[in-house]
Amino acid sequence: EAAVTQSPRNKVTVTGGNVTLSCRQTNSHNYMYWYRQDTGHGLRLIHYSYGAGNLQIGDVPDGYKATRTTQEDFFLLLELASPSQTSLYFCASRDRGEQYFGPGTRLTVL
Amino acid sequence: AQSVTQPDARVTVSEGASLQLRCKYSYFGTPYLFWYVQYPRQGLQLLLKYYPGDPVVQGVNGFEAEFSKSNSSFHLRKASVHWSDWAVYFCAVKDSAGNKLTFGIGTRVLVRP
Numbered sequence: 001e002a003a004v005t006q007s008p009r010n011k012v013t014v015t016g017g018n019v020t021l022s023c024r025q026t027n028s029h030n031y032m033y034w035y036r037q038d039t040g041h042g043l044r045l046i047h048y049s050y051g052a053g054n055l056q057i058g059d060v061p062d063g064y065k066a067t068r069t070t071q072e073d074f075f076l077l078l079e080l081a082s083p084s085q086t087s088l089y090f091c092a093s094r095d096r097g098e099q100y101f102g103p104g105t106r107l108t109v110l
Numbered sequence: 111a112q113s114v115t116q117p118d119a120r121v122t123v124s125e126g127a128s129l130q131l132r133c134k135y136s137y138f139g140t141p142y143l144f145w146y147v148q149y150p151r152q153g154l155q156l157l158l159k160y161y162p163g164d165p166v167v168q169g170v171n172g173f174e175a176e177f178s179k180s181n182s183s184f185h186l187r188k189a190s191v192h193w194s195d196w197a198v199y200f201c202a203v204k205d206s207a208g209n210k211l212t213f214g215i216g217t218r219v220l221v222r223p
Contacts, residue, residue: 004153031209042116042200042215043154050209058210090153097142097161097204099211101153 003027004102006091012108013081021076021105023091031094032074034058034066036087037104043090049074081109112137112203116214123191124222131186131217133201142204143184144211145175149197157199160184171195196221 004025013019025032033048045058047066055066063085065077078085086109092099113136123129135141140162146154158169165177175186184201198218202211 033210040119040215043213045210048210056209092154094209097159097208098144098156099154101146101155103153 004091004093004100006089006102006105008105009103010106010108012110014110015082017078017081017109019078019081019107021078021089021091021107023074023076023102024072025074025091025093025100026072027093027095027100028071029093029095029100030071032068033092033094033099034064034074034076035090035092036060036085037090038087046076078107081107083109085109112141112205112212114201114203114212114214116201116217118217119215120218120220122220122222125193126190129186129188129191129195129219131199131201131219133184133186133214135182135184135201135203137182137203139206140179141184142208143175143177144202144204145169145173145184145186146200146202146213147197148200148216154200157186191219191221193221193223195219 007022034046035043044060048056049068068074089105091102115134143160145157148154160167160177198216200216201214
C-alpha cells in the first residue's frame with residue numbers, strides 16, 4: 001500500500017515566521033500534491049509536481065513556495081507566515097487515477 | 111473549469127439507518143469522479159471511484175455510488191450505517207488532463223447510537 005508521511009504533525013509559529021513542511025512518499029509515484037483544508041472550503045490545491053525539479057501552480061498558491069528535491073520528497077515553504085495560513089495541510093501522491101494522502105500537518109500562525 | 115457541490119455540510123443518522131450523501135458536479139465532457147472519506151485525525155482515504163462505464167460503483171465498507179449524467183450527480187449511499195462511519199466525506203472530480211482533483215467542501219456524518 002502507498003505510504004505518504006508528513007512532518008511535523010503539528011507546528012506553531014508567529015506572524016512573519018519561516019516554516020517548512022515536509023512530505024515523503026515511498027512508492028516512486030511521479031505526481032505529488034500539497035493541499036490545505038479549511039472548514040467551508042474542503043481541500044484546495046496549493047502546488048503540485050510531476051517529478052524532481054518540477055513545480056506546477058495550484059489553485060491557491062499565494063504566499064506559498066514548494067520544491068521537489070527528489071522523487072520521494074516534496075516541501076512546502078511559507079517564508080512570511082500569516083494568520084490566514086493557519087490550516088490543516090495535506091500532502092498526496094498519485095498512482096494513475098488515485099491519490100494517496102498523508103496524515104496531515106496542523107499549522108497555527110499566531 | 112470543473113466544480114463539485116456538496117449541498118449538505120452535516121448529516122446526522124442513526125446507527126443501522128440508511129445514508130445518502132449528495133454530490134453535484136460541473137464538468138464539460140465525461141467526468142472521472144471519486145468519493146474520499148476522512149476519519150477523525152486522519153488523512154483522506156479513497157472509498158470508490160467512477161470511470162466511464164457502469165453507473166453504479168461499489169466501494170469499500172458497503173458504500174456504493176451512482177453516476178447520473180442527466181442530473182450531473184454522483185450520490186453516495188450505504189444501506190446500514192455503523193458507528194465507525196462517523197467521518198467527513200468528500201466528493202471530487204478529476205480535471206481533463208487527469209492531473210488534478212477538485213474537491214467539494216465535504217459532508218460531516220454524525221452517527222447516533
